Amino acid sequence: MTGPFEALPSPARLGPRDVLVVGLSGLRGRKLRAALSALGIAIGVAAMVAVVGIGTSSQAELEQRIAKLGTNLLTVAPGSSFSGGQVDLPVDADAMVRRIGPVESATATGATKAAVRRNDRIDAKITGGIQVAAAREDLLATVGGQLRSGRFLDPATSGYPTAVLGAKAADRLGVDAPGRQVWLGDQWFTVIGILDPVPLAPELDTSALVGWQAATRYLGFDGHPTTVYTRTADSAVEQVRDVLAPTVNPKSPNEVRVSRPSDALAAQLAAKDTFNALLLGLGAVALLVGGVGVANTMVIAVLERRQEIGLRRALGAHRGQIRTQFLTEAVTLSGLGGIAGAVLGGAATYAYAAAKDWPFSIPAGALAAAVGASALVGAIAGLYPAGRAARLTPTEALAVG
Structure with missing residues (x-):
């Protein structure tokens, strides 16, 4: 157009x-x-x-x-009886656990009634929240712990008044290097090592660890472990978890607490x-x-x-x-x-x-x-x-x- x-x-x-x-x-x-x-x-x-x-x-x-610490660590601790009373683990609880097939290692600690102080002039009631525990010599390898300084308990030292302090325990006691002494129970113990924080066993951070024999000889320890640490094959964690309580206490497995520390992480x-x-x-x-x-x-x-x-x-x-x-x-x-x-x-x-x-x-x-x-x-x-x-x-x- x-x-x-x-x-x-x-x-x-x-x-x-x-x-x-x-x-x-x-x-x-x-x-x-x-x-x-x-x-x-x-x-x-x-x-x-x-x-x-x-x-x-x-x-x-x-x-x-x-991943570094592993998810295959299990802990066994005493629970409560039906009446609410205190229950003790067997003296050989960790040895019994080691008999379970997939278990790679098992170790234990046992709480004592000893008080820990910087010196003998401090009131025994002032403990700073630190507990004294007997420890097996293979504890660090099982829980994945590391030493900040010094050495851990071994056959040459576990029978004598020597101690290894957890990270927080060392800070609270003002101990910054091995060689110092602390008052445990009613005598001096020489500090031979200090631990780094242990993520999977934080209770060790506030502990003063002594040898099993030394705890029995000097602190009146009765030999009953209060915590058993167990490393097992990754593929069998749940199976081992199911049998730990009956293994430790066949008569009353309900009186045993089993936990997995990595669950907290x-x-x-x-x-x-x-x-x-x-x-x-x-x-x-x-x-x-x-x-x-x-x-x-x-x-x-x-x-x-x-x-x-x-x-x-x-x-x-x-x-x-x-x-x-x-x-x-x-x-x-x-x-x-x-x-x-x-x-x-x-x-x-x-x-x-x-x-x-x-x-x-x-x-x-x-x-x-x-x-x-x-x-x-x-x-x-x-x-x-x-x-x-x-x-x-x-x-x-x-x-x-």
Whole structure:
């Protein structure tokens, strides 16, 4: 068709590159406002990434500890009788446990009634929460303990008044090196070693350990163990756990308590997951607050740029193109904030993990999800301002200012 009724040309379409260029042009014209709006998004994303990163780094460290210490340690302790009275384990309880096929090693400690003091002039009631226990010579190998200094009990020392202090016991007694003496019961014992903390047997941290024979000779120990530590084959932990109580006390297995110390470390993992979920929720709230800031920025941008909108409409831009322009600005603004937040959160995680001597660990999916979530928040925040801009007619927009 020609003449006055010739058809108008189709409106130009915006390609992906054009959309990005138009969107960024609006941000470049208001750099400070855009930076402040992106900062809100960045803080929310950084908080979320840091929470996830610190949580996963902490869990990785705990999982390494569990793997190093092993999950095949079981402990046996006396329970209570039906009447609620005290029950003693057999004198040879650890020897009985060693007869179980899959058991790799078994050792024991036995609590004594002796008080421990720094010297003989301190009141016997002031023990500092330290217990004196008899210990077998193979205790450290079974529980996975390490010496901080000195030596452990052996056949040459376990029959004499010598002691090995747990980490906390040494700190409370003010003993920082072997060679010092402490008052156990009613005589001096020479400290020959100090332990590092024992994660799977924390009760040893507050103990003064003496040889089995020495405890009997000098402290009136009756020979009944109060804890039997058992290492078993990894594939047979549950089977051994089921037979430990009947093995130690065939007549009354219900009077024996069997536990798995690594379960406490596994519970710490579950507790960390719950706590991380709470902090992650707080980070999400910060991200939503940042989204509100983006929405506010875009609403103001629409009000300030009505003439630009009107001019573009007059030159042939249709509503979809105007909507896409402002929506792209909002998504770009939030996306840049999300990237900056991911970098900040990763840096904070690395610094914290390094300070704690943890392995650095951030799931790649968490970083992608954080940036994606920020872009999604930007898209939602930009819907109303973009729709408002698209609804303006050329006449309405150009009539202002």
